[in-house]
Amino acid sequence: MIDRDIIDTDKKTPVENLGQLVKSICIGFTVAMIAFLALGTCFADDNAKQVIYYCWSILAACVIVPALQFVFFTPAVIRRMAYPARLVLFGVCLYAALCALAFVFAWVSANNPGAWVTFTVVYLAILAVLTLVFNAKLSRETRELNDRLAEYRKSRETE
Numbered sequence: 001m002i003d004r005d006i007i008d009t010d011k012k013t014p015v016e017n018l019g020q021l022v023k024s025i026c027i028g029f030t031v032a033m034i035a036f037l038a039l040g041t042c043f044a045d046d047n048a049k050q051v052i053y054y055c056w057s058i059l060a061a062c063v064i065v066p067a068l069q070f071v072f073f074t075p076a077v078i079r080r081m082a083y084p085a086r087l088v089l090f091g092v093c094l095y096a097a098l099c100a101l102a103f104v105f106a107w108v109s110a111n112n113p114g115a116w117v118t119f120t121v122v123y124l125a126i127l128a129v130l131t132l133v134f135n136a137k138l139s140r141e142t143r144e145l146n147d148r149l150a151e152y153r154k155s156r157e158t159e
Contacts, residue, residue, distance in 0.1 A: 034059070057105035064097045091127050098123065
């Protein structure tokens, strides 16, 4: 007999299964990369270490972004603040962190002002696009929730 407590018997949609697969791949890749970066940091030659440090800096950026999102976009740290203020503070803090990483790990040449201008313009463009995408998603979800709430209230009135 099969113990149904061990096996997930819930039917999932293909999209949910695909999402779980992608999540598992991302977790596995991250764990493997951290292990290989650690080994490379210990045993690689000097030329390879430069690339390994570059990869560590990308991992640092991937940790900084969700940490700043946690600080600025959840009530866990900052309870009351207008969304535009949160967005501006998040953008400034993230830009400062990325500039520090870019300088320390030579993502951008310190002697090339044009490269820093390009870095800044690309950062602002990405921030603007992602902000528009997340705002559109939030607006759509808010509209859907309000519609469901209105339907619920209407059904309660007819009872």
